[in-house]
Amino acid sequence: MTNHSPTPSPTPGAIPHERLSVDRRVRLLGRRGCTIWLTGLPASGKSTIALLIEEMQLAKKIPALILDGDTLRHGLNAGLGFDAYGRAEAVRRAGESALLLAESGAIAIVSMVSPYRSDRDAVRARHNKLGIAFVEVFVDVPLVVAESRDPKGLYKKARAGEILAFTGVSDPYEAPIHPDVHVKTNESSAQECAIKICASLTA
């Protein structure tokens, strides 16, 4: 197990402001947000499931938004690399943004490989501290199946040595030990997985 999470300390002199409590906000809005965190190998099916969850929630008029690891690298996480620091910081910032979304009452659906357990645990700890639910979902698939899907041809490039530090090939993936929800995308359809995850929210 690695430990790459250098959670930065608050900037000295920055005094947090008065803030509406999460409970009062929930009373006013009549809704409590949360974070659904999808972790798994590249091509495990995270994005497909995330889109289905988002659609299911929006159909019920519940605000929901996907924070996709690759898309974030064009915005909030632009410029970060795929080394341990870059991955840890990308996960940390995604976690902080998810927190803000969840605090606002939305369902933040994070879809990121997020291969290191310590990085994910740090995000969970932040959620716990602020009293916001964090649902870790292990999107599980055997490596050989993910590699056979390879929709972007990235496994092929990684095997050829054209991509360095590729999770599952040349970089580790640390599966959750006690995920809140465990789905297996080689045994269930994406639709079935999404339904199972959404059901866990109301359980």
Added chain:
Amino acid sequence: MTNHSPTPSPTPGAIPHERLSVDRRVRLLGRRGCTIWLTGLPASGKSTIALLIEEMQLAKKIPALILDGDTLRHGLNAGLGFDAYGRAEAVRRAGESALLLAESGAIAIVSMVSPYRSDRDAVRARHNKLGIAFVEVFVDVPLVVAESRDPKGLYKKARAGEILAFTGVSDPYEAPIHPDVHVKTNESSAQECAIKICASLTA
């Protein structure tokens, strides 16, 4: 005018995923989010106005969340300094998080000194690119009035040389040239300012 905004480039190899369009999300949720950006000197009254706007929106069951510059420095922006780079990056990340909140259908209320015009303009450009409304509010007050308020005693410390690069004293504040809303907190109450800003959203 300074130009400190080193907007990072997308990380090479990161392919953005399929994403629900802003218009389709608005149709599903029946609501369009936006970002209200409060900029002004320390102690100009940004936080007080932000809290009132948040309350007004939540009372109408519209999700709204304050992104406060100081509070963010305990989370998303932890560890960033107050030098030009630190300020630019803090504004950039706040802008990206506001974008995500607004995309989800919420009203993101950013309350940050954000002293450099180029940093704010970069956030506006990102909003324009994604088709999300950005309302820049100049929370205007004469320096001498802000300094006489000094609720945290920071101006005093800055004058004594105990805080370096303090906006208004030893660091520049670049006022918006064409703010979408201009409020003067030495002439109007915080309540009046908040009402004026909220009215601009439906105008």
